[in-house]
Amino acid sequence: MSTNSPYADLILHWYDHHQRILPWRAKKGEAPNPYHVLLSEIMLQQTQVATVIPYFNRFIQDFPTICDLAKASLDHVMSLWTGLGYYSRARNLHQCAQQIVDQGGNIPTTINELKKLSGIGDYTAAAIYSIGFNQPAVPVDGNVERITARLFAIKESLPAIKPKLASLAKMLNQGQAAQERPGDFAQGLFDIGATICKPKNPLCLLCPLSAVCKACLDNIANDLPKRSPKAAKPIKYGISFFIQGSNNNVLFHKRPMKGVLAGTWQLPSTSWEEKVWDLPAGLKQMGYTGDWEYIGDINHVFTHFILKISLYKPIIFQDSPINAEGYAWYNLSQLDKYPCSSLMKKAIDCCL
DNA sequence: CACGCGTGGCT
DNA sequence: TAGCCAAGCGT
Incomplete structure (x- = not known):
């Protein structure tokens, strides 16, 4: 040619x-x-x-x-x-x-x-x-x-x-x-x-x-x-929990290695569903008890859906999820050593 | 092969 | 503002 x-x-x-x-x-x-x-x-x-x-x-x-x-x-x-x-x-x-x-x-x-x-x-x-x-x-x-x-x-x-x-x-x-x-x-x-x-x-x-x-x-x-026109994005909802322990450490959970934000650390969170969570249902799924204080909401746009997260923190934290697989306490100043999504940075900013 | 997979800038 | 779209790949 x-x-x-x-x-x-x-x-x-x-x-x-x-x-x-x-x-x-x-x-x-x-x-x-x-x-x-x-x-x-x-x-x-x-x-x-x-x-x-x-x-x-x-x-x-x-x-x-x-x-x-x-x-x-x-x-x-x-x-x-x-x-x-x-x-x-x-x-x-x-x-x-x-x-x-x-x-x-x-x-x-x-x-x-x-x-x-x-x-x-x-x-x-x-x-x-x-x-x-x-x-x-x-x-x-x-x-x-x-x-x-x-x-x-x-x-x-x-x-x-x-x-x-x-x-x-x-x-x-x-x-x-x-x-x-x-x-x-x-x-x-x-x-x-x-x-x-x-x-x-x-x-x-x-x-x-x-x-x-x-x-x-x-x-x-x-x-x-x-x-060609794209499909509308569904809205999903979740609740995330900002749990501070001693020395200002915060409880984090590592997401599974497959799926959305795979392998990144997040605040402990309910699953993301196309229905609005109420707090008791969220606490039940997490296995948490006691009284919690509402912090605020954040929105995040993914390729295929919009996510709305409500953030809560415990009045007095009395559960012990640290024993569960994939949980860890991290100091926020050390968080840059661990993979973390922009969504979770947004959530943490909302809690501070 | 159609869909899942992030985030930020631009209009 | 809300939608569009970016030096795509894996399944």
Whole structure:
């Protein structure tokens, strides 16, 4: 296939003048660090650049190499991940590092080998291959889907047309320039998607692709890609208990390793149900007794439901759940050593 | 293959 | 404000 594509030259020329400076990105003329690329790509899954930057820097500080990451305890990795969300990514990343070290310590250099690693799928394998090793591939993420849908004015709805957009996107890097600079080409697509071809109010006047973009020419870029309507989010309810012991320690409970917020520590809580709890029912499920004082409510939005938690603290705590599996007393000043969700940080803030 | 899986910024 | 959506993966 030697068809020349006009897209790569335009993207690379724009990238040479407007690329973003990012901590995992090789400077001009320098070779990329595949470990930095791998780590950043895992963190960037469904997560914005500005959110990832401080997490990436803390990881590189604590784990300068993939071997350091593989040797680290899962608790260390999980606690550094606190607040970043989608916590299975952290466990898969840790496992991925161990798989790589077990295979000799070098990150695989083919897409098929990369995809065998935990937490690495089609997109991330292509991203590491193109950006980390400068090999020709088009990593198809949300940015690339959006750019592609607009370039060709595809009017059908996501997610049904994911395969169609992926197959169109894979033709974008035809031409000599993209074959010579696959990493810059891929990152150019991401930077254009993030700063120009935005989901809302795209800046077509500044876009290097405007002259070859069908949606721009038809003035419908802002309306593409279309998406099928999403199901409404149910509201779930729960009660959490703020129980302080001696030395200002607070009772925590570790969530199961599967499901929502897997493996993170939380205040002892009832199950989350699509009905409002009353306090007696909550106490009964927990096995607690005595009188409790209402502290307040917090709301938290997950991908698939909205959670409303009511917080209570005991007037006098007389039960002894510390004997139960998965419970521990932690001083709040030491909590950063343990993985904890943003939901639970919100709950604790409400109690102080 | 449709769904479960977090969080924060933007409009 | 409330919804939308982000450098997706695993099952």
